[in-house]
Amino acid sequence: MIKPRLNHLIVLLLLILFPLVVKDAYYRHLMILVLMWVTIGSGWNIIAGYTGQVSFGDACFFGVGAYTAGLFAHKLGLSAWWGLALGGFTALAIAFPFGWICFRLRGAYFALATLALNEVFRHMATIWESLTEGMVGILILQTFVSKVPYYYIALALAVASLLTIELVVHSRLGYYFVSIREDQDAAESIGINTHYYKMVSLSFAAFLTGMAGSLYMNYMGFIDPEVVFSLHDISIMAILVGIVGGVGTIYGPAVGAFVMVAVQEVFRTAGFGALRALTRASGWSFMELVTKYVSESHVFTFGVLVVVVILVMPNGLVGDWPKIKRAFGLGRSRG
Amino acid sequence: MSKNFGGLRAVDNVSFEVQSGEIFGLIGPNGSGKTTIFNLINHYYPVSSGRIFFGGKDITRRKTHQICSLGIGRTFQVVKPLKRMTVLDNVIASAFLRHRSVSLARGAAEEVLDFCGLTSYRTYLARSLPIASRKRLEIARALATQPKLLLLDETAAGLNPSELDEAIGLIKQIRESGITVIIVEHIMKVIMTISDRIHAINHGQTIAEGSPGEVARDKKVIEAYLGEESHA
Numbered sequence: 001m002i003k004p005r006l007n008h009l010i011v012l013l014l015l016i017l018f019p020l021v022v023k024d025a026y027y028r029h030l031m032i033l034v035l036m037w038v039t040i041g042s043g044w045n046i047i048a049g050y051t052g053q054v055s056f057g058d059a060c061f062f063g064v065g066a067y068t069a070g071l072f073a074h075k076l077g078l079s080a081w082w083g084l085a086l087g088g089f090t091a092l093a094i095a096f097p098f099g100w101i102c103f104r105l106r107g108a109y110f111a112l113a114t115l116a117l118n119e120v121f122r123h124m125a126t127i128w129e130s131l132t133e134g135m136v137g138i139l140i141l142q143t144f145v146s147k148v149p150y151y152y153i154a155l156a157l158a159v160a161s162l163l164t165i166e167l168v169v170h171s172r173l174g175y176y177f178v179s180i181r182e183d184q185d186a187a188e189s190i191g192i193n194t195h196y197y198k199m200v201s202l203s204f205a206a207f208l209t210g211m212a213g214s215l216y217m218n219y220m221g222f223i224d225p226e227v228v229f230s231l232h233d234i235s236i237m238a239i240l241v242g243i244v245g246g247v248g249t250i251y252g253p254a255v256g257a258f259v260m261v262a263v264q265e266v267f268r269t270a271g272f273g274a275l276r277a278l279t280r281a282s283g284w285s286f287m288e289l290v291t292k293y294v295s296e297s298h299v300f301t302f303g304v305l306v307v308v309v310i311l312v313m314p315n316g317l318v319g320d321w322p323k324i325k326r327a328f329g330l331g332r333s334r335g
Numbered sequence: 336m337s338k339n340f341g342g343l344r345a346v347d348n349v350s351f352e353v354q355s356g357e358i359f360g361l362i363g364p365n366g367s368g369k370t371t372i373f374n375l376i377n378h379y380y381p382v383s384s385g386r387i388f389f390g391g392k393d394i395t396r397r398k399t400h401q402i403c404s405l406g407i408g409r410t411f412q413v414v415k416p417l418k419r420m421t422v423l424d425n426v427i428a429s430a431f432l433r434h435r436s437v438s439l440a441r442g443a444a445e446e447v448l449d450f451c452g453l454t455s456y457r458t459y460l461a462r463s464l465p466i467a468s469r470k471r472l473e474i475a476r477a478l479a480t481q482p483k484l485l486l487l488d489e490t491a492a493g494l495n496p497s498e499l500d501e502a503i504g505l506i507k508q509i510r511e512s513g514i515t516v517i518i519v520e521h522i523m524k525v526i527m528t529i530s531d532r533i534h535a536i537n538h539g540q541t542i543a544e545g546s547p548g549e550v551a552r553d554k555k556v557i558e559a560y561l562g563e564e565s566h567a
Contacts, residue, residue: 186476191432
């Protein structure tokens, strides 16, 4: 059913060896983020890329998963790792009623509904202080000091997500999802219960994203509503991971995760400190302003990036790879 | 059945019965309500009033996918190929209604493609097909759901004479395989040659029903197609 291909196995081997070779905490942290985004991006890809129902609200599932883990520790005094097992299910519990009501909406209206869902949960987490501690957030004692165990758990989650997509895409479910994407009315006419299958698709997305959220709670040790229910840092990031990598491709989110975490870091560190160095070197005071605004402009830039990617490479790095190769003069010319 | 769209009565008390195994034609000028009737049978729109029975069961309130499952397949006037899927995948998606596993669905899909003469196109993306083949794909997809009744909506529009003959041949083969067909057309040649009985409508209302010959000679039908000028 799943044919292991050589390059995939090589990449997997490299990923397994990574923490043994790279000891720097910073890079380990970045790779954990990348693996987490592979999971979230894969989830988004199922509902948006394959089924064509674009979601702007995946942060809802992420945050719900994160809070599930956090509350297990904070309220119940149990290990936050319970959240990893159950975070996916709590996210499912939200996805079901939401999908049931909102899948009657199509296209942009559904997207707006997901946006609303995201914001509603962010607000709820902020004001329902007796449950979530509101803006104070939840702080837990981390189980491991080293990043390595978290890395391998993130890797396992990412691999599981990709395997899930691989299985789904080649199954009856996969055909049904794509049929719904291509033409919902035609799909209904050939006997597909589109409402039901859209919900199944959303369930996959919610479950994977919820688990990623729980992992985040366990790994970071601290969450608050602004971070885990963030529209721009989680929901829009998920969309970018999906479209930069390639919607409707199995490995698109993996590529997209890598690229987007790098892009995010460039912004957070203002070009890995290059801008700051430039400021010092040139002595121009206005460079200080530029540095400050570059690192804070990532929200705006992410928005611009979405538009640019859609215009220039709508099928992402994986989908438009031949086009990109040709643009860099690396492709084979068709004589 | 009747259908109102706001103030417009698109279908006004149209009533007919189709016998198992026949090819039943539904004709009328453009805008007379033919496609709307299909949309009502298939529950693409709900009826405003009236009932629809299939094999003795009242299917008026059933959802589109359930109606397909019960045995009514349909093609669309403006064809709806699943564009970014291959021809084969289009039909496999459809075959899944009756076959659970991918391999069984694929086998069934290949058979249907063969029946419709599309085998050479199987790896082509649906959107790259010319119109005549798209119409065949539309039929193939409907056939893969193993319908007892097939609703064909303007299968002949846009086809050249040789494609038309092929289409007629395919429809006859479909009837021979035991499937009842309701065909909507406004091209006379097609519907007159293959229908067993015809129901003619205009402005959403029934104007005639009978054998092709009877309907062709009916004054109201001639008027509907040629307008008032023929009486001037």
